[in-house]
Amino acid sequence: MRPIFFVMICIFMFSLIGAGQCPKNSDGLYERQKVLEEFEEILKTSVPGYEESVYIAGFFVYDLNKPSNKYISTLGSQTENCINFVDNHIYHFSPINLQLSQSHIAFLKGGKVRVFESVNCEYNNDRLEEAINYASEILKNNKDRDETLSRLRNYRRYGNYRTVDDYRVRCNYDQNIREYSDDLIHRGKVLGEFADVLRHSVSEKVKKHFSWWYSVEESRGSGFFVWDLTEPLNKQTSLLERVEFKNEHVYHFAFIDTPFSFSNIAVLENGKPKFFKAINCKGKGESLEDVVAYLKEKLKNNKNKKEIISRVKNYREYGVYASFNGLSTPQCEELVETEK
Numbered sequence: 001m002r003p004i005f006f007v008m009i010c011i012f013m014f015s016l017i018g019a020g021q022c023p024k025n026s027d028g029l030y031e032r033q034k035v036l037e038e039f040e041e042i043l044k045t046s047v048p049g050y051e052e053s054v055y056i057a058g059f060f061v062y063d064l065n066k067p068s069n070k071y072i073s074t075l076g077s078q079t080e081n082c083i084n085f086v087d088n089h090i091y092h093f094s095p096i097n098l099q100l101s102q103s104h105i106a107f108l109k110g111g112k113v114r115v116f117e118s119v120n121c122e123y124n125n126d127r128l129e130e131a132i133n134y135a136s137e138i139l140k141n142n143k144d145r146d147e148t149l150s151r152l153r154n155y156r157r158y159g160n161y162r163t164v165d166d167y168r169v170r171c172n173y174d175q176n177i178r179e180y181s182d183d184l185i186h187r188g189k190v191l192g193e194f195a196d197v198l199r200h201s202v203s204e205k206v207k208k209h210f211s212w213w214y215s216v217e218e219s220r221g222s223g224f225f226v227w228d229l230t231e232p233l234n235k236q237t238s239l240l241e242r243v244e245f246k247n248e249h250v251y252h253f254a255f256i257d258t259p260f261s262f263s264n265i266a267v268l269e270n271g272k273p274k275f276f277k278a279i280n281c282k283g284k285g286e287s288l289e290d291v292v293a294y295l296k297e298k299l300k301n302n303k304n305k306k307e308i309i310s311r312v313k314n315y316r317e318y319g320v321y322a323s324f325n326g327l328s329t330p331q332c333e334e335l336v337e338t339e340k
Contacts, residue, residue, distance in 0.1 A: 022082035029111040030085040036061070036071065038113060039093050039106065046117045047095055047102045048170075055164065056097040062158040064090040064151040065144065068325045072096070072160050087111070090135055090148065092155045098163035099170050103155060105131045109138060120156065120218075120239070121171035128240060147322040153238030154256050154320075157223030161211045168217075177219045181244035184271030190245045191216045191226070193273055194253050194266065198224055201262050201278060203334045209257075209324070226253045227318040229265075229311040230304070237320045247271060250295065250308060252315045259327035262335050263315060265291050267298070280316065281332035288313065 025032040043050050043059055058073035061083055071083035073096075085091075091106040102118040105128075119128040135152055139145040151158060179187045195215035215222050219242055228234035230249040236242055243251075247268050254261040263280040266273040276294075278285030291312055299305040311318060 026084040027086045029087050030108065032083065032085060035085045035108075035113065036073075036083075039104070039115075040073075042104060042115055042117065043093070043095060043102075046104070047100050049100055050095050050097075053095065053097050053100060056162045058096045059093060060096055060160040061091050061093040064092055064155065064158060065148050067151065067158045070158075070160075088138060088142070090152060092158050094159060096160055096162050098161040099166045099168070101159070101161055101169055102171055103159070105152070105155065107131075107134065107138065118171065120169060122175045123171070125240075132240075144323075150238075150256060150320045150322045153240065154223065154225075156217065156239060157256060159211060172218060175218065177242075179219060182246045182271070184247055185245040185268065187242070187245055188216060188219050190268075190273060191219065191221050194224070194226065194264075195221065197264055197275060197277060198253075198255060198262075201264075201335055202260055203336055206260055206334045209260075221253070223257070224253055224255050225320050226251055229315065229318060230308050232311065232318060235318075250312060252312075252318050254319060256320055256322055257324040258321040258329060259324050259331040260334065261319070261321055261330055262332070263319070265312065265315065267295070278332075278335055280330060281335050284332055284335045284337060288315075 022032065039061060040059060060073070061071040063069035063083065063086070065086070066089070069084055071081060085108055087108055087110065089108055091108070092103060093106060094101045094103045101120075103120040105116045105119055107114045114134075116127045116131040116134075118124045119131060132149065132152060135149060139148055142148065181187070192215070199215060210223065215224075220236055220239055225237045226235065226243045227237065228243065228246075228249055228251055231246070234244050234246075245251075245268060247270065249268055251266045251268070252263060253266065254263045262278040262285075265276040265279060276286040276291045279288050279291060292309060295309055295312060296305075299308060302308070
């Protein structure tokens with residue numbers, strides 16, 4: 001038997017075994033397989049090239065109310081395949097192929113499915129705002145409303161993407177983004193440096209929860225926020241925003257997921273960030289006192305020194321956070337110490 005056919009048979013048999021072990025969908029309003037088939041049919045009609053994709057095929061579904069509840073249609077664990085569809089929950093689904101990964105947001109309500117298609121495509125950007133407004137209404141009596149809305153606003157974090165050599169979604173190929181707000185500073189490059197700090201800060205145990213093929217897309221951070229403590233209206237806390245980087249400004253950035261939200265402070269100096277890492281994990285990185293002492297000297301001639309340092313002292317107020325896998329406090333034991 002040729003190796004390629006053996007692999008294909010193994011994959012097919014594995015999927016059958018995994019499917020057979022799935023319990024009945026927890027909510028009787030929905031039949032798991034029918035919902036999955038409906039999602040895939042939508043992708044076939046809304047995403048050009050999806051059906052012809054061979055090398056990286058399949059799609060994922062993540063529950064934004066409970067992101068550990070997910071489905072990935074390639075080889076994976078039984079947990080990844082036995083997703084539950086629950087009334088009043090919100091789901092992000094998309095092709096796994098990064099080039100084709102047009103994100104769709106689905107709402108389940110009263111046994112029916114409502115889908116906002118291709119919300120990450122520039123031509124359809126207002127659909128994300130519509131989805132957020134719709135979610136705000138259906139979640140109004142939900143105790144986890146704010147956290148779920150934070151995940152929705154940052155939906156690309158909750159996905160599984162694979163690529164060979166392409167790091168843009170095809171529907172945005174012709175999009176031009178203004179990268180410079182300061183002549184010294186390229187937004188995408190600085191975001192990449194922020195993403196590197198975050199990527200290297202977490203243990204191998206944590207990394208399995210992330211799709212690391214990219215961390216910056218369309219000049220926005222994926223799965224992390226950035227908040228300017230010098231000019232607090234300047235921030236990226238959702239995929240509707242882009243932060244501007246300005247020389248001599250002070251920024252707070254961290255993962256959105258609370259258990260991994262190790263807070264970092266960056267000060268831009270001559271276009272390059274100086275980092276103070278994991279300041280909310282005592283003994284793991286620099287301390288808040290280190291940051292304040294540094295800024296007192298650096299900002300001594302800045303007329304807004306007092307206000308900036310006050311925000312730095314209250315840095316956790318300038319961020320967005322959502323629990324993950326039932327954890328709602330930073331797990332500093334999962335932090336990996338890096339070189340200063």
